[in-house]
Amino acid sequence: MRTIRYHQIADVLRGRLGAGEFPAGKILPSEAELGASYSASRVTIRKALEVLRGEGLVAARQGFGWFAAASPLPQTLTGLATIERQLADSGRRSERRIVDFQFVAAPDHVRPLLGKRVLETRRVHLADGMPFARVTVWCREDLGAELSKAQVERASFYELLPITVGSAAQTIGAGLIDPADSELLEVPTASAALVVKRTTHDTEGAAFLVSEHVFPGHITEFVAEFQSLEAFVSPRGLRLAD
Amino acid sequence: MRTIRYHQIADVLRGRLGAGEFPAGKILPSEAELGASYSASRVTIRKALEVLRGEGLVAARQGFGWFAAASPLPQTLTGLATIERQLADSGRRSERRIVDFQFVAAPDHVRPLLGKRVLETRRVHLADGMPFARVTVWCREDLGAELSKAQVERASFYELLPITVGSAAQTIGAGLIDPADSELLEVPTASAALVVKRTTHDTEGAAFLVSEHVFPGHITEFVAEFQSLEAFVSPRGLRLAD
DNA sequence: ATGTGATACAACTTTAATACAAGTGAGAAC
DNA sequence: GTTCTCACTTGTATTAAAGTTGTATCACAT
Numbered sequence: 285m286r287t288i289r290y291h292q293i294a295d296v297l298r299g300r301l302g303a304g305e306f307p308a309g310k311i312l313p314s315e316a317e318l319g320a321s322y323s324a325s326r327v328t329i330r331k332a333l334e335v336l337r338g339e340g341l342v343a344a345r346q347g348f349g350w351f352a353a354a355s356p357l358p359q360t361l362t363g364l365a366t367i368e369r370q371l372a373d374s375g376r377r378s379e380r381r382i383v384d385f386q387f388v389a390a391p392d393h394v395r396p397l398l399g400k401r402v403l404e405t406r407r408v409h410l411a412d413g414m415p416f417a418r419v420t421v422w423c424r425e426d427l428g429a430e431l432s433k434a435q436v437e438r439a440s441f442y443e444l445l446p447i448t449v450g451s452a453a454q455t456i457g458a459g460l461i462d463p464a465d466s467e468l469l470e471v472p473t474a475s476a477a478l479v480v481k482r483t484t485h486d487t488e489g490a491a492f493l494v495s496e497h498v499f500p501g502h503i504t505e506f507v508a509e510f511q512s513l514e515a516f517v518s519p520r521g522l523r524l525a526d
Numbered sequence: 527m528r529t530i531r532y533h534q535i536a537d538v539l540r541g542r543l544g545a546g547e548f549p550a551g552k553i554l555p556s557e558a559e560l561g562a563s564y565s566a567s568r569v570t571i572r573k574a575l576e577v578l579r580g581e582g583l584v585a586a587r588q589g590f591g592w593f594a595a596a597s598p599l600p601q602t603l604t605g606l607a608t609i610e611r612q613l614a615d616s617g618r619r620s621e622r623r624i625v626d627f628q629f630v631a632a633p634d635h636v637r638p639l640l641g642k643r644v645l646e647t648r649r650v651h652l653a654d655g656m657p658f659a660r661v662t663v664w665c666r667e668d669l670g671a672e673l674s675k676a677q678v679e680r681a682s683f684y685e686l687l688p689i690t691v692g693s694a695a696q697t698i699g700a701g702l703i704d705p706a707d708s709e710l711l712e713v714p715t716a717s718a719a720l721v722v723k724r725t726t727h728d729t730e731g732a733a734f735l736v737s738e739h740v741f742p743g744h745i746t747e748f749v750a751e752f753q754s755l756e757a758f759v760s761p762r763g764l765r766l767a768d
Numbered sequence: 769a770t771g772t773g774a775t776a777c778a779a780c781t782t783t784a785a786t787a788c789a790a791g792t793g794a795g796a797a798c
Numbered sequence: 799g800t801t802c803t804c805a806c807t808t809g810t811a812t813t814a815a816a817g818t819t820g821t822a823t824c825a826c827a828t
Contacts, residue, residue, distance in 0.1 A: 288771070311533065314818060325773045330819085346819045347780030458700040458718040458743030476700040476718055501700030532782080556807065567784045572808090588808045589791030 293322055293332035301341055306352040312342065314349060379410040383468065385433045387425065394422045397483060397491040403428025405436055408468050415469045416503060421495040441493055447486050455481050456506060459498070469500050476501030535564055535574040543583050548594040554584065556591060621652040625710065627675045629667065636664045639725060639733040645670025647678055650710050657711045658745060663737045683735055689728050696724040703742070711742050718743030 297318075306312060313321070318329045333350055336342045344350045384406035390398055402422045409417040423431070427445055435444055442449060459479040466473040480497040548554060555563070560571045575592055578584045586592045626648035632640055644664045651659040665673070669687055677686055701721040708715040722739040 290771080316818080327774085328772065331771085344819065345781085347782080347817085349781090349818060455747040456698060456720075457747035458720040458741075460718050474716065476702050478698075478700040499700075501702075505697045505699035558807085569785085570783060573782085586808065587791080589793085589806080591792090591807060 289324060290328045290331040290335070293324060293328065294335040296322075297332060297336060298339075298341065301336070301352055310352050312350040312352070377412050379413070380437055381408045381410065382406070382433060382437050383408060384420075385436065387428065390422065394494050397494055398422060398424045401425045403431065407436070416499065418465050418468050418498045419495060421493060424492045427492060442484075445492070447492060449484055449486070457481070458501070461498070461500070465498055469498070471500045471502075478504055478506070531566060532570045532573040533577070535566060535570065536577040538564075539574060539578060540581075540583065543578070543594055552594050553590075554592040554594070621655070622679055623650045623652065624648070624675060624679050625650055626662075627678065629670065632664065636736045639736055640664060640666045643667045645673065649678070658741060660707050660710050660740045661737060663735060666734045669734060684726075687734070689734060693731070694724055694726045696722060698722050700743070701740070703740075707740055711740070713742045713744075720746055 300306065312318070312333075315326050315329050315333070318324075318333075319326050322329065333342060333344070337344065341353055342350050343353045382405065384404065386404060387401055388404045390400055390402045394402060402425055404420065404422050406418065406420045408415050409419060421441055423441060423445075427447070431444055457479045459477050460474045461469065461471055461477050463473050465471075465477070466475075478497075478499040478501055480499070482493075482495050482497070483491050484493040484495075485491050542548065554560070554575075557568050557571045557575070560566075560575075561568050564571065575584060575586070579586065583595055584592050585595045624647065626646065628646060629643055630646045632642055632644045636644060644667055646662065646664050648660065648662045650657050651661060663683055665683060665687075669689070673686055699721045701719050702716045703711065703713055703719050705715050707713075707719070708717075720739075720741040720743055722741070724735075724737050724739075725733050726735040726737075727733050
């Protein structure tokens with residue numbers, strides 16, 4: 285008898301989930317059934333499932349069962365230019381100001397992705413002197429070590445890092461302006477903000493950048509245009525957060 | 527024997543509907559007959575059918591029977607993951623509650639698009655009794671005149687209106703919960719909210735629907751995943767509002 | 769100290785069986 | 799033609815039983 289059997293079971297289940305055996309929302313066999321399949325007790329199965337729950341792969345409801353978590357769908361917000369492009373088109377000056385540039389212990393939501401220590405940079409983006417975004421970027425320590433503050437002020441991480449971007453996952457949510465951002469963005473505390481969180485992966489699928497963008501709600505919005513007649517019954521890509 | 531079967535039955539029926547076995551308007555076997563076919567009780571069959579009704583795939587008339595809904599977009603409805611589908615997959619009850627249904631003078635931002643008078647409906651969407659969205663829809667008067675309150679409670683405007691969708695423009699912004707929405711959504715006033723505004727056009731390019739969706743910020747977020755390696759310097763689709 | 773197995777109970781969900789109300793439609797009776 | 803009846807349908811509610819997760823405890827092995 286091995287001592288950490290539930291990790292092995294978690295690995296196997298992770299594989300089955302990754303193989304597409306259980307598409308999002310599909311109900312998994314009950315703990316009892318899984319226990320029978322793997323000749324393990326319910327306690328062990330539960331521990332394995334709880335590991336996967338911690339990774340966001342599965343979820344459970346009491347009295348109902350375990351099911352594969354709704355995974356983000358591969359759908360982009362079709363179309364428009366970036367904000368920098370818009371600014372350039374309208375002849376406004378775009379500018380970045382660095383307010384923070386240091387190596388720190390990774391915050392909780394970053395550590396599992398990038399490791400224990402990271403380069404944290406905070407920038408304010410301005411259009412014609414008016415701040416319109418606060419962007420915090422966490423960069424993997426080994427990559428961040430090659431960067432200078434001046435470089436980061438001039439260019440984006442995507443241009444600076446010697447890494448090809450493989451994929452990225454991004455969420456758009458709403459939040460309130462906290463006192464720190466209130467000062468940086470020159471808007472009242474507790475006013476509405478668009479919060480974009482993004483994780484960028486290399487071609488191998490390993491994360492190397494995590495960023496958080498905060499936009500004052502009253503001056504920014506996302507625009508998407510659907511040309512085709514594909515259905516969009518409710519806003520696409522929207523999901524319930526945990 | 528697994529107890530959770532009505533989702534499986536819903537899946538099978540969804541497949542049969544999608545396969546064209548039941549063209550729009552075709553009457554389905556009665557609940558009793560379906561129960562015999564699938565060796566399930568009437569309750570179970572009913573729950574499955576109600577899931578499909580929530581997706582707008584079927585409808586029923588008391589004393590008459592169930593029939594495939596006359597949906598202008600039957601395929602795409604099932605293909606894409608909306609919040610409702612996510613809810614159904616994880617076994618949550620999805621529900622719409624109408625709080626407003628009347629013909630009114632069009633609000634300022636709607637009048638130029640739809641004309642002077644419009645049908646205004648306000649609905650609250652709930653998941654397991656928990657409200658997660660307030661949706662207000664303005665519909666062109668001549669089209670709205672054909673709709674009943676009960677219809678609107680069950681299905682979406684896209685399914686109900688005899689119009690082919692040509693294109694749509696949508697913005698995602700951030701705002702604060704106002705007192706009215708605070709009551710409807712059961713969240714504190716002045717908390718963060720995602721606000722989605724959409725205008726839908728027919729194939730000629732004329733607008734016929736304007737809608738506004740308000741989601742509590744702490745439980746909802748948009749998810750987008752970028753698979754391609756194209757550069758995205760700042761969040762795509764973001765622009766400065768006027 | 770930790771992982772594992774076994775057991776027990778609480779809280780919740782689903783299913784089954786049954787009953788009755790209400791609407792539909794077809795044909796019989798007038 | 800009109801009305802009535804009857805079989806059949808969905809809508810709704812109630813009970814009981816069984817299944818499932820959530821949580822806790824104890825014993826045992828490594």
